[in-house]
Amino acid sequence: MEDILFYIFAAGTLLSAFLMVASRNPVNSAMFLIVSFVGIAALFVMLESYFLAVIQVLVYAGAVVVLFLFIIMLLDVEDSDKIRPKIFTIVAGGLAFALLAIGVLGLFASGAGGPEPELPMRTAASLSRNFGYQLFTKYMLPFQMIGFLLLAAMVGVIYISKKGPTASSDEPEKE
């Protein structure tokens, strides 16, 4: 049963990721991105990282994609559907994708990765309590620094998007 679920979620994640790349309209891309993120959250659940699955849905499918949609709405780029990518771009991108995919699939098909490890039993790892304990003991310093980084990012975003005298009084673009 779990195996079938794994294959369903993996196929859905990969398919929606590909549709995200392939769809013309950026809004459709953002919608497929949500599906892909939720699929990855489901894979996290199968790996018994429940807390990370919740965080994934909250932060990525919630906040990040909403931010993307907001910016798409704000910029309102009209002629995105009309531009076709150049044939050279398609060939180069497809070649890079094919090399990476064949490399990954070939590595696991050839068995060079060694024997499959057994899925070990785990007692307390799935508990969020353990997660929080680690965050506040072993990873206290990175945790504080992440908080400071978020503050710095917030100040930076406000400064960049502020339409102040530095942004508006610039002379027009010289070609």
Add this chain to the structure above:
Amino acid sequence: MTVGLNAFLTVSGLLFAIGVFGVLLRRNTLVIYMSLELMLNAVNLALVSFSRYNATPDHSMMDGPVFVFFIITVAAAEVAVGLAIIVALYRKRQTIFVSELNALKN
């Protein structure tokens, strides 16, 4: 569950490859940015599956998930800053297509 580590790593690698494909193919900066987020997620999946399959009953290997937690936080901050930069760029140049952002080319 009989699905092994290699299956999860295959999904992760393919997701990363799709992200690379999107970054190379698309010319809309926003979609390129979404593909970058997809690549970050693929790496997160690999980290979580490695830590899950290396856990023992005594030691539950929380280092991978905690690292993923930090990656998600940094990625959220990065998205906010990057989108603000894209908005500032659009204000100045009236375009978000990388094919038209060639001021450094000549």
